[in-house]
Amino acid sequence: MKSRLNNPVLAKEVKLRFRSSKSFTGVLFYLLAMCIFVFGFIYTTTSLAGTAYFKPSESVILFTFLTFIQLGLVLFITPGLTAGTISGERERQTLPMLLTTSQSSFQIVTGKLLSSVLFLLLLIIAGLPVYSMVFLFGGISPVLFVKSLFFLFVTLLAIGSLGVLFSTLIRRTTVSMIVTYGSMLFFTAVIPFLFLIIIQVKQFGTMGMTPSKTYVGHFLASINPEIFFASLLAPELGMSVQEMTQVTFPLWIGYLLFYGVITIGSIWIATKRLRVNMKKHK
Amino acid sequence: MIEISKLTKKYGQFKALDELTLSLKEGTVFGFVGANGAGKSTTFLILATLLQPTSGSVTINGVDVTKKPEEIRKLIGYMPDFFGIYDQLKAHEYLDFYGASYGIPVEKRNQLITELLELVNLTDKRNAYVDSLSRGMKQRLCLARSLIHDPKVLILDEPASGLDPRARVEMRDILRSLKSLGKTILISSHILPELAEMCDEIGVIDNGKLIAHGSVSEIQAKLLGDKTITTRISGDSGSAVAFFEESPFVSAISHDIHEGVLSFTFKGDDEQQFHLLKEAVLSGIHIVSFTENSVDLEDVFMEITKGVELIEKQTK
Numbered sequence: 001m002k003s004r005l006n007n008p009v010l011a012k013e014v015k016l017r018f019r020s021s022k023s024f025t026g027v028l029f030y031l032l033a034m035c036i037f038v039f040g041f042i043y044t045t046t047s048l049a050g051t052a053y054f055k056p057s058e059s060v061i062l063f064t065f066l067t068f069i070q071l072g073l074v075l076f077i078t079p080g081l082t083a084g085t086i087s088g089e090r091e092r093q094t095l096p097m098l099l100t101t102s103q104s105s106f107q108i109v110t111g112k113l114l115s116s117v118l119f120l121l122l123l124i125i126a127g128l129p130v131y132s133m134v135f136l137f138g139g140i141s142p143v144l145f146v147k148s149l150f151f152l153f154v155t156l157l158a159i160g161s162l163g164v165l166f167s168t169l170i171r172r173t174t175v176s177m178i179v180t181y182g183s184m185l186f187f188t189a190v191i192p193f194l195f196l197i198i199i200q201v202k203q204f205g206t207m208g209m210t211p212s213k214t215y216v217g218h219f220l221a222s223i224n225p226e227i228f229f230a231s232l233l234a235p236e237l238g239m240s241v242q243e244m245t246q247v248t249f250p251l252w253i254g255y256l257l258f259y260g261v262i263t264i265g266s267i268w269i270a271t272k273r274l275r276v277n278m279k280k281h282k
Numbered sequence: 283m284i285e286i287s288k289l290t291k292k293y294g295q296f297k298a299l300d301e302l303t304l305s306l307k308e309g310t311v312f313g314f315v316g317a318n319g320a321g322k323s324t325t326f327l328i329l330a331t332l333l334q335p336t337s338g339s340v341t342i343n344g345v346d347v348t349k350k351p352e353e354i355r356k357l358i359g360y361m362p363d364f365f366g367i368y369d370q371l372k373a374h375e376y377l378d379f380y381g382a383s384y385g386i387p388v389e390k391r392n393q394l395i396t397e398l399l400e401l402v403n404l405t406d407k408r409n410a411y412v413d414s415l416s417r418g419m420k421q422r423l424c425l426a427r428s429l430i431h432d433p434k435v436l437i438l439d440e441p442a443s444g445l446d447p448r449a450r451v452e453m454r455d456i457l458r459s460l461k462s463l464g465k466t467i468l469i470s471s472h473i474l475p476e477l478a479e480m481c482d483e484i485g486v487i488d489n490g491k492l493i494a495h496g497s498v499s500e501i502q503a504k505l506l507g508d509k510t511i512t513t514r515i516s517g518d519s520g521s522a523v524a525f526f527e528e529s530p531f532v533s534a535i536s537h538d539i540h541e542g543v544l545s546f547t548f549k550g551d552d553e554q555q556f557h558l559l560k561e562a563v564l565s566g567i568h569i570v571s572f573t574e575n576s577v578d579l580e581d582v583f584m585e586i587t588k589g590v591e592l593i594e595k596q597t598k
Contacts, residue, residue, distance in 0.1 A: 006382070008379055008382035008383045009383075011379075011382070012368070012371070012379045015371070015375070016368060016370050016371070019370050020370065092366035093362070093364050093365050093366035094365070094366040094367070094368065096330070096332055096360070096362050096365070097360070097361075097362065097365060097380075097424075097427070097428075098383070099331075099332060100330050100331065100332065100355055100358065100360045101355065101380060101383035101384055102352070102355055102356055102383065102384045102385055102431070103383045275331075275351075276331070276332060276333060276334050277334065278331055278334055278347060278348045278349075278351040279348060279349065279351075
């Protein structure tokens with residue numbers, strides 16, 4: 001059991017990552033970006049209101065913005081960290097030796113993925129003191145805070161798995177990175193655009209009557225990180241999505257299922273494709 | 283130990299390996315020689331479970347490479363021709379990572395690392411970053427890596443390429459030590475003399491085909507045929523010429539009277555050669571030296587591959 005949990009690739013990757021000053025610089029800039037935003041927001045709000053205190057209703061807005069900033073950073077950083085994990089080993093000519101060891105393909109793939117995920121988790125955890133400043137002013141439920149962190153983790157795991165998959169399938173890191181960023185942009189920019197088109201078409205066709213159910217629209221809304229996180233932080237937004245699509249299925253289940261399938265599917269395919277299938281011998 | 287039968291690898295219409303058949307016993311040091319692109323690395327990649335063959339079979343210690351690659355990986359230690367190293371790891375950390383990758387317990391790993399660093403003469407570089415090592419040192423460290431799980435078979439693809447003469451000698455000494463440990467070693471090179479000194483058997487590959495296989499002397503004898511022997515005579519060389527002309531194994535005698543040098547072609551084995559020399563001395567010929575002309579192994583290699591090229595041109 002102990003040997004199953006022991007992952008040499010993960011241990012090596014963590015060691016290499018934290019031996020490089022780039023990782024610490026990354027954490028520094030991440031925290032700086034968050035601090036600038038939080039203190040800038042508090043300063044601007046208090047000076048505009050002409051008061052020396054910060055209202056609980058404003059802390060909700062701050063929390064929402066902070067969550068979206070973290071989501072944005074996770075979506076932006078994850079492809080960069082994962083899309084070169086396997087192809088990078090190939091380019092550095094270290095992959096053949098790694099593949100001739102007794103480690104299973106699953107161990108190698110998950111080791112690579114988890115090392116990137118752990119770094120992202122470190123970013124999120126390092127940002128927690130800044131993030132939790134909103135509790136000083138009240139108005140935020142700890143459950144909502146935990147929920148947002150959990151779904152942030154689900155998102156980074158899914159995008160990270162896609163990065164590792166493309167890194168396994170595509171030989172060159174540059175191409176793998178472009179494809180991973182492209183997928184991320186598809187989920188964050190193309191899907192909401194498609195959702196809006198579908199809703200517009202449905203509403204246009206009903207001529208003011210109650211629109212019919214649109215499962216595709218509901219599906220698109222539940223797999224888009226922005227719409228989902230907005231509905232998580234402001235439940236009334238989730239209700240309006242349900243009104244528009246006429247589907248009452250909870251968005252979070254759709255989100256969890258979709259990104260869960262993406263994660264499992266990507267890891268499975270990457271594991272299958274990492275090594276040459278010698279057994280396919282004709 | 284290693285059985286390769288009709289191994290073929292095709293890339294479209296191009297045959298990188300063409301029905302290669304080879305059998306090696308346990309403990310053999312086998313040198314695989316051939317020009318660049320002849321098929322050496324392709325064969326090694328298949329043996330190392332990194333490339334799927336188109337047809338044919340390969341077994342190592344009775345285990346089929348295509349059926350049980352996981353088991354093969356435990357049996358082999360592979361060193362590719364071009365390889366990268368994790369520069370930010372220290373030499374002992376590098377070996378420790380691979381030790382862990384083979385599931386070796388921590389306590390055993392530490393002991394193994396010390397032993398292996400000693401074997402490859404890198405004990406003093408234990409805590410040095412891999413990045414700071416010379417190319418020769420990196421090659422040796424990579425060799426130590428391939429030995430970490432005590433494999434029965436070592437597959438070394440051009441282990442001495444790009445090394446300076448001193449590093450080559452060091453590498454050769456290490457391989458000799460490994461040979462004494464009873465490992466079956468497969469080494470490839472495009473330089474035949476480099477392999478001749480340390481290999482029990484040599485296989486010459488050209489255009490994916492094994493065109494010669496045997497010991498170095500067998501290959502030389504097979505391809506170059508008769509030996510040329512040169513003797514230096516003091517005194518009456520005429521009687522020496524008469525003596526050698528009588529021998530049924532001697533032909534094509536050339537004689538330099540002024541220098542007292544006599545050369546001839548000898549068709550016989552080592553025992554017959556010994557008797558010829560003995561009888562010559564006993565018959566009173568003043569032989570100062572009796573030398574079998576050394577054969578340039580590069581010439582042998584060129585001769586072999588040229589022969590194949592000619593046959594191929596003729597068949598086309």
